Amino acid sequence: xxxxxxxxxxxxxxxxxxxxxxxxxxxxxxxxxxxxxxxxxxxxxxxxxxxxxxxxxxxxxxxxxxxxxxxxxxxxxxxxxxxxxxxxxxxxxxxxxxxxxxxxxxxxxxxxxxxxxxxxxxxxxxxxxxxxxxxxxxxxxxxxxxxxxxxxxxxxxxxxxxxxxxxxxxxxxxxxxxxxxxxxxxxxxxx
Amino acid sequence: xxxxxxxxxxxxxxxxxxxxxxxxxxxxxxxxxxxxxxxxxxxxxxxxxxxxxxxxxxxxxxxxxxxxxxxxxxxxxxxxxxxxxxxxxxxxxxxxxxxxxxxxxxxxxxxxxxxxxxxxxxxxxxxxxxxxxxxxxxxxxxxxxxxxxxxxxxxxxxxxxxxxxxxxxxxxxxxxxxxxxxxxxxxxxxxxxxxxxxxxxxxxxxxxxxxxxxxxxxxxxxxxxxxxxxxxxxxxxxxxxxxxxxxxxxxxxxxxxxxxxxxxxxxxxxxxxxxxxxxxxxxxxxxxxxxxxxxxxxxxxxxxxxxxxxxxxxxxxxxxxxxxxxxxxxxxxxxxxxxxxxxxxxxxxxxxxxxxxxxxxxxxxxxxxxxxxxxxxxxxxxxxxxxxxxxxxxxxxxxxxxxxx
Amino acid sequence: xxxxxxxxxxxxxxxxxxxxxxxxxxxxxxxxxxxxxxxxxxxxxxxxxxxxxxxxxxxxxxxxxxxxxxxxxxxxxxxxxxxxxxxxxxxxxxxxxxxxxxxxxxxxxxxxxxxxxxxxxxxxxxxxxxxxxxxxxxxxxxxxxxxxxxxxxxxxxxxxxxxxx
Numbered sequence: 001x002x003x004x005x006x007x008x009x010x011x012x013x014x015x016x017x018x019x020x021x022x023x024x025x026x027x028x029x030x031x032x033x034x035x036x037x038x039x040x041x042x043x044x045x046x047x048x049x050x051x052x053x054x055x056x057x058x059x060x061x062x063x064x065x066x067x068x069x070x071x072x073x074x075x076x077x078x079x080x081x082x083x084x085x086x087x088x089x090x091x092x093x094x095x096x097x098x099x100x101x102x103x104x105x106x107x108x109x110x111x112x113x114x115x116x117x118x119x120x121x122x123x124x125x126x127x128x129x130x131x132x133x134x135x136x137x138x139x140x141x142x143x144x145x146x147x148x149x150x151x152x153x154x155x156x157x158x159x160x161x162x163x164x165x166x167x168x169x170x171x172x173x174x175x176x177x178x179x180x181x182x183x184x185x186x187x188x189x190x191x
Numbered sequence: 192x193x194x195x196x197x198x199x200x201x202x203x204x205x206x207x208x209x210x211x212x213x214x215x216x217x218x219x220x221x222x223x224x225x226x227x228x229x230x231x232x233x234x235x236x237x238x239x240x241x242x243x244x245x246x247x248x249x250x251x252x253x254x255x256x257x258x259x260x261x262x263x264x265x266x267x268x269x270x271x272x273x274x275x276x277x278x279x280x281x282x283x284x285x286x287x288x289x290x291x292x293x294x295x296x297x298x299x300x301x302x303x304x305x306x307x308x309x310x311x312x313x314x315x316x317x318x319x320x321x322x323x324x325x326x327x328x329x330x331x332x333x334x335x336x337x338x339x340x341x342x343x344x345x346x347x348x349x350x351x352x353x354x355x356x357x358x359x360x361x362x363x364x365x366x367x368x369x370x371x372x373x374x375x376x377x378x379x380x381x382x383x384x385x386x387x388x389x390x391x392x393x394x395x396x397x398x399x400x401x402x403x404x405x406x407x408x409x410x411x412x413x414x415x416x417x418x419x420x421x422x423x424x425x426x427x428x429x430x431x432x433x434x435x436x437x438x439x440x441x442x443x444x445x446x447x448x449x450x451x452x453x454x455x456x457x458x459x460x461x462x463x464x465x466x467x468x469x470x471x472x473x474x475x476x477x478x479x480x481x482x483x484x485x486x487x488x489x490x491x492x493x494x495x496x497x498x499x500x501x502x503x504x505x506x507x508x509x510x511x512x513x514x515x516x517x518x519x520x521x522x523x524x525x526x527x528x529x530x531x532x533x534x535x536x537x538x539x540x541x542x543x544x545x546x547x548x549x550x551x552x553x554x555x556x557x558x559x560x561x562x563x564x565x566x567x568x569x570x571x572x573x574x575x576x577x578x579x580x581x582x583x584x585x586x587x588x589x590x591x592x593x594x595x596x
Numbered sequence: 597x598x599x600x601x602x603x604x605x606x607x608x609x610x611x612x613x614x615x616x617x618x619x620x621x622x623x624x625x626x627x628x629x630x631x632x633x634x635x636x637x638x639x640x641x642x643x644x645x646x647x648x649x650x651x652x653x654x655x656x657x658x659x660x661x662x663x664x665x666x667x668x669x670x671x672x673x674x675x676x677x678x679x680x681x682x683x684x685x686x687x688x689x690x691x692x693x694x695x696x697x698x699x700x701x702x703x704x705x706x707x708x709x710x711x712x713x714x715x716x717x718x719x720x721x722x723x724x725x726x727x728x729x730x731x732x733x734x735x736x737x738x739x740x741x742x743x744x745x746x747x748x749x750x751x752x753x754x755x756x757x758x759x760x761x
Contacts, residue, residue: 038217041271042267042592046352049338052334079223080248082247088217117249118252119248137353138352
């Protein structure tokens with residue numbers, strides 16, 4: 001008999017699982033995330049170290065680092081994105097198929113990091129949607145693995161088969177933290 | 192086989208058969224953000240035009256706003272696969288400008304970390320070259336050894352990489368016996384893995400055929416194009432700043448400069464593998480003989496932040512701490528310009544510092560070896576096939592952050 | 597030939613050179629008209645076969661500076677391990693110097709970077725265009741009158757929302 005359900009005319013055999021389709025689809029998707037490594041700088045090396053033999057990312061299903069956006073569903077932006085590179089990033093994001101998620105790895109991708117200069121974009125979430133932020137400069141591989149686990153939890157919690165969760169109002173609104181703060185000019189010492 | 196100049200048609204009317212392929216800036220084999228626009232005749236590369244700037248972050252402008260001790264955190268992020276070497280190079284330049292002479296203990300410690308950084312850099316460079324040409328196991332072996340070096344750095348200063356370990360006049364913390372133990376373990380166990388790695392690729396038919404006679408750089412071209420480091424040495428230029436202009440404690444050690452004459456990709460790979468053996472020798476000699484004594488220069492020189500017990504218990508320590516930390520004092524810097532270079536794993540990494548007396552550099556120019564090496568690329572690749580692009584790029588070890596700064 | 601002999605020979609061949617020395621590093625300051633001949637003499641007669649770096653310093657905020665830009669050439673000799681710095685002082689509006697690409701091929705990209713960052717033109721350069729910044733960038737960022745955070749170029753991009761294809 002099915003667990004706690006209505007009495008059914010047909011008895012279900014042992015190897016049949018009854019579940020909501022959304023949960024099933026999310027379970028499948030979260031355990032087979034294919035990362036698209038958009039590695040630009042130092043965080044890229046920690047990303048490679050996460051995929052290497054010591055902190056093995058393939059234990060979590062994310063082994064297949066395909067560099068083609070058409071075959072991936074998780075974009076990991078690892079490293080600073082400068083203004084010359086941002087159109088490239090946006091183009092690759094657009095080439096990925098739905099459902100797709102984005103992890104912004106490191107301080108530079110999340111907020112510009114150490115580099116508050118004329119050419120570094122102060123956070124990629126100004127220009128494209130981001131699902132998970134990993135702080136650190138660079139984040140340890142364990143932090144990145146934790147981010148992927150948290151993203152897996154998020155996918156399981158909110159995922160739907162046809163991707164309805166991406167159209168929710170909460171996801172469409174720009175984040176409050178992206179208000180442009182006034183630039184404070186620090187006087188150079190000694191002049 | 193490469194085409195001769197006469198065979199490569201350059202007539203404008205015949206250009207329609209050439210096919211333009213954009214390689215990068217997002218591509219697994221371009222080590223992060225490099226872009227090459229290739230003109231192909233079928234599989235043959237007729238011309239290549241590198242485009243860079245996809246990681247330009249304004250390092251040199253930042254140098255004009257950050258202190259000499261704060262900027263070392265930014266230098267970490269230049270050649271990010273051997274950050275310790277960049278820290279050592281930056282503070283070598285600052286100490287040349289300020290005229291500070293380091294203690295012997297500090298010289299030895301900096302030598303040890305610079306050579307460990309060199310091993311780490313070469314491991315990733317040959318590992319990535321192997322990965323790009325198809326040898327995935329080789330890459331994993333190299334990466335595991337790098338994790339051991341990360342362990343050593345983490346025990347030394349708390350960070351795996353992007354350490355920012357050096358300071359003006361010294362280092363952040365002194366080296367501890369636990370770190371020395373870890374370095375000794377590494378030195379005793381690394382040769383076995385390096386032997387395994389050599390046995391995998393040195394006489395591997397596929398690897399040798401992909402890299403021999405590919406991307407040949409002649410000696411005169413290497414000097415004319417300002418090459419340095421393993422790339423120049425693989426073409427026969429016997430220039431190594433550790434021997435020609437000795438700095439830190441390199442004079443005390445017995446090691447050889449590795450050179451080759453062929454100038455092709457295989458020679459560059461081979462020189463890097465040989466340099467790892469030499470670096471291991473230096474680390475072995477250095478770590479057994481670290482001199483005792485203070486690691487930072489004395490408080491009277493007003494250059495290094497003194498340790499806390501000096502600050503709280505001696506008047507000179509308190510004065511030095513105040514003078515260095517207060518906003519209108521800081522370092523005493525002459526109004527002059529100086530250039531100093533070190534032998535970084537990639538080549539000659541130098542800093543040209545201009546100072547106007549304040550504790551912030553007026554101009555901090557970094558002379559990046561990868562920048563000049565990437566300019567070589569069109570010359571090396573003309574006439575070869577598309578699959579050789581990856582081998583040549585891997586052998587040049589271009590680090591995009593150092594290239595673009 | 598030792599470095600001191602080289603400098604003495606240069607002084608006799610070229611007039612009005614300003615010599616200086618700091619921490620063992622020798623520097624020669626030459627005027628713009630004689631710059632190319634001096635560099636050529638250094639390469640051909642005095643065996644300075646390696647161009648280590650070409651860079652520029654903007655002396656706009658420097659106390660006691662007389663000229664705006666100082667273009668610096670760092671040279672080295674692989675045979676004698678000697679190093680020499682050659683400096684050329686420039687002022688607006690004549691910010692054009694002959695290119696050293698005919699002498700050292702390595703100067704190609706280095707001069708492109710100086711053009712990109714400072715706006716100094718090089719006559720005779722095969723391909724003088726921006727190298728590190730996008731082609732449509734208008735300012736020269738390493739000049740002292742350009743702010744660190746830029747003038748808004750870094751955020752001048754369209755925003756992609758979630759549903760955009």
